[in-house]
Amino acid sequence: MKSLTIKRNIFPIVSMALIMPFFFSCNPLKKMQKNIDQVKIKVEDEVLEVHADSINVFFDTYIPAKYFNKKAILKLEPILLYNNDSIYMTPFLVAGEKVDLEANKIKTGNIVPYKTGATIPYKEKLRFEPGMETSMLYILSSYKIDSKYDELDQCVCEVKKDKLSDGLIATSQTLQPTDNLAITGSFAPERLVAKGTIYYECDKYVLKPGMVESKDFKLPFIIKPVLDLVKKDGFEVEGMTLHSQASPDGPLDRNQFLAKNRNTISYDYMKATLKAMNFQQVYDSNFYKRSQTYEDWDGLKELISKSDLSIKEDILKIIASELPLDEKEVNIKKLGNWKDITSTIMPKLRKTEISLTAKTIIRDLDTLRKLFAEGKLDQFNNKQEVLYLAYNTDDLNQQEQLYNYFNTRYPEDELIAKNNLAMIAIRKGEYDNAIDILTALNKKFPNQKEILQNAGVCYRFKGQYDTALYLYDLATKAGADVRNNKAIVYIKKGEYDMAIQTFEGQRYDYNKALAYTLKKDYPNAKTIIDKIDNKSANDFYLRAIVGARSKDLDLLTTSLTRAIKLDPSVRQRAKVDREFRNYWDKPEFENALR
Secondary structure, eight states: OOOOOOOOOOOOSHHHHHHHHHHHHHHHHHHHHHGGOOHHHHSSSSEEEEEEEEEEEEEEEETTTSSSTTTEEEEEEEEEEEEEEEEEEOOOEEEESSSSSHTTTGGGGGGGOTTTTTEOOOOOOEETTTTGGEEEEEEEEEEEESSSGGGGGGGEEEEEHHHEEEEOOOGGGGGOOOOOOOOOEEEEOOEEEEEEEOOTTTOOOOOTOOOOTTTTTSSOOOOOOHHHHHTTTTEEEEEEEEEEEOSSSSSHHHHHHHHHHHHHHHHHHHHHHHHTTGGGGGOOOGEEEEEEEOOHHHHHHHHHHHHTTTTTHHHHHHHOOOOOOHHHHHHHHTTTHHHHHHHHHHGSSEEEEHHHHHHHHOOOHHHHHHHHHTOOGGGGOOOHHHHHHTTTTTOOHHHHHHHHHHHOOOOOGHHHHHHHHHHHHHHHTTTTHHHHHHHHHHHHHHHOOHHHHHHHHHHHHHHHHHHHHHOOOOOOOTTOHHHHHHHHHHHTTTHHHHHHHOOOTTTOOOHHHHHHTTTOOOOHHHHHHTOOOSSOHEEEEEHHHHHTTTTHHHHHHHHHHHHHOOTTTHHHHHOOGGGGGTTTTTTHHHHHHH
């Protein structure tokens, strides 16, 4: 407690009329100073706690009856001291009944009646900064007398400096950055399918020697797309299917015979053709899949429906009926136009359809890494190889180089390259750069879920939580699952109930347990932690905090021991963490730290 200090300025001439009221009016401060211990300042907790990135400083100033002089002004100034820094908060002025409030800029609610006294609350919010964990909150108190005489404004009593809190709990700031970023582009092999067709003459299954496309009859002999795919660089042929069929005219047993033999002839022809191309899989029986349809009624139905035949509706009714197949043919013949059907439609159903599938060849990572290290990006065979290496590279600068190359070589896939470049910027902490990329990209590709999701992550890290939630809602509408990301934002906002409701039901991780801890639902917090697979030191440390908060010493010590075993640096952290302040002097706690 400091003694009364009278502060004066030296004036060349001082009137006795001013000096007398000066000394007389300062006397009340001596009485207030003498009884200063009657003024009580009560805080909610001896330790401050961070919520929603802020430190809320709440305290009540209790001033007893017949204590506060009617002309006195009490100035309370909280100050947060941490490391070698300090933050002076907004001063808090309390006035006696006869103080000129307007002149002294004092709120009307801060008047203390002399007869009854008053309890006056103080609320202030500070933004948390790393390093404040060991901060101390003090309050500086001083009085002065309000007077119309300037000299009496010098009558100040610096009374005392009180410690309101010892340290700070920043458990809310241990939120893990598990925000899901949305990568675009797949390095799965691209698959191509080439189709060919070999048509046969009516009631025949033999291909004439030297036969080529469109030369022997009207329908084309199409296999060039299949052969082109076999020769395509950078692709590995996977397999071939051959499906043969007959038109639904003539006896069924004859059509069965034709379909089977057309399949055999087509298979032999394709096998010989591939052999002539030195195709290595030509003798692999598993390479081919063969099947046949004896009478292609489905094909007939499709062609009839697309035709301009006047009787097509009647034909379609017959095809859809439950009549035996031979009776369907008889009834269709009775309708007329049979000659047109056999000359224009039936030939298209006498065929073997060939389908060849191939996939891009993606070389192994060692080969691709060697090419990258040698600066031979132009020797990457396809976009999948570039994406494959980028996905399996931890170095962000190398990833950035790969996606920039991808953007140059494959400009048609700008969305893939630039979204992923924005994702790298986010991981580097370059949020403004990422936002610039994503904003420009969103103009070209509006409502793209990956763009919206990644933009939301940017604004989350920039502390613009409402904007992040807005973007996450848009991403959800576009089909993204951003429940985890939204829950993280709610934790940052201090809305722990909303965070818990938003997390996936079957999610068991640190952040979900943290939300329950900050909500003070310790049983559920422990349940979540216990269900985490492969628990880390952080998980066990949070479990120890749950034990401390729920006054479960055994849970605290066993969890802390396991955390230290996984990460010895936890030992020093626990020694200063105010979460454990009530246990620092207990032997069980000391044993857990060993």
